[in-house]
Amino acid sequence: MRIRLGNGIELDCGKRILLDPIKTQVDIPSLISHAHSDHVPRDIKNPRGKIYATEGTASILRSRYGADNVEIVHYGERTSLGTFDVYPYPAGHIFGSSGFLIVCDDVSLFYTGDINPYGGLTVESPARVPEVDVLILESTYGNPKYRFPDPQKIRIHIAKWAIEEVSSGRSPVIEAYLVGKSQEIIALLNRYTNLEVVVSEPVAKVSEAFKERFNLKFTKHSDGPHVLVTHRAVGEDKARVTGWALFSKRRGDFPLSAHADFDGLVNIAVSSSPTKIFTVYGFRRELANWLKKWGLDAQPLGGNWVEL
Numbered sequence: 235m236r237i238r239l240g241n242g243i244e245l246d247c248g249k250r251i252l253l254d255p256i257k258t259q260v261d262i263p264s265l266i267s268h269a270h271s272d273h274v275p276r277d278i279k280n281p282r283g284k285i286y287a288t289e290g291t292a293s294i295l296r297s298r299y300g301a302d303n304v305e306i307v308h309y310g311e312r313t314s315l316g317t318f319d320v321y322p323y324p325a326g327h328i329f330g331s332s333g334f335l336i337v338c339d340d341v342s343l344f345y346t347g348d349i350n351p352y353g354g355l356t357v358e359s360p361a362r363v364p365e366v367d368v369l370i371l372e373s374t375y376g377n378p379k380y381r382f383p384d385p386q387k388i389r390i391h392i393a394k395w396a397i398e399e400v401s402s403g404r405s406p407v408i409e410a411y412l413v414g415k416s417q418e419i420i421a422l423l424n425r426y427t428n429l430e431v432v433v434s435e436p437v438a439k440v441s442e443a444f445k446e447r448f449n450l451k452f453t454k455h456s457d458g459p460h461v462l463v464t465h466r467a468v469g470e471d472k473a474r475v476t477g478w479a480l481f482s483k484r485r486g487d488f489p490l491s492a493h494a495d496f497d498g499l500v501n502i503a504v505s506s507s508p509t510k511i512f513t514v515y516g517f518r519r520e521l522a523n524w525l526k527k528w529g530l531d532a533q534p535l536g537g538n539w540v541e542l
């Protein structure tokens with residue numbers, strides 16, 4: 235088996251597959267780890283090759299992009315694609331997100347996609363990671379300054395902030411990413427407050443894919459006191475919910491992330507017992523350097539083919 239970074243992550247084992255490609259290719263299967271736009275092929279509506287994803291990812295791709303041509307793969311079940319055997323693992327990042335265990339020629343490889351070992355309120359489960367020969371590790375927060383507080387503590391802070399705002403006569407606005415984070419906010423407000431949750435039109439559209447599975451309660455209009463959840467808010471009073479808010483001192487900035495933090499990534503790197511680690515996305519060089527310093531064989535994945 236050989237690997238390179240090109241059209242997404244490309245694997246060749248006599249036949250080829252693409253992981254999170256930029257565009258699909260004729261006669262080459264594409265595996266989509268989750269429905270965030272930077273992992274979805276640009277030609278998702280009219281793909282040139284077959285697309286494979288979990289049921290959750292397929293339902294978001296349908297509600298957001300109108301894509302109705304996705305072949306379903308199931309957590310823990312084998313799908314054979316040419317010379318490869320593929321097994322999806324829950325990634326805990328957003329609904330439907332999955333890592334892929336991929337086996338060919340006695341070499342086992344695990345691609346994390348975007349991964350969250352702590353899970354959330356609108357995911358199937360926290361991430362699970364198998365032991366493998368080769369690990370392809372996302373590195374969004376692969377820098378030791380990113381160590382997140384207990385996510386449950388942040389959820390409670392967000393709920394308390396919203397209740398205080400409404401008690402003061404305001405209708406608070408929470409800004410969060412359209413896919414995944416907005417639904418986490420709806421779920422935590424449903425669970426920890428009695429506030430009415432109003433969402434913007436785009437958030438409502440994406441949330442349809444989550445609604446039944448996670449019993450989300452929201453509306454598009456309210457004349458009474460409410461919290462508004464939207465992915466794009468104007469004005470300074472809004473709350474912002476993202477891991478990048480970790481060092482912000484601004485009231486209303488909450489560092490609730492859908493990714494592993496630095497220690498979470500190191501945990502995955504060690505516990506999957508790989509002989510070789512390739513880092514991708516975000517702080518990939520920093521993370522590879524730290525792992526190398528600690529005696530692991532790690533490097534950022536590059537554009538040249540590497541034999542495994």
Ligand SMILES: [Zn+2]
Nearest residue numbers: 268270327348
């Ligand atoms: Zn993502």
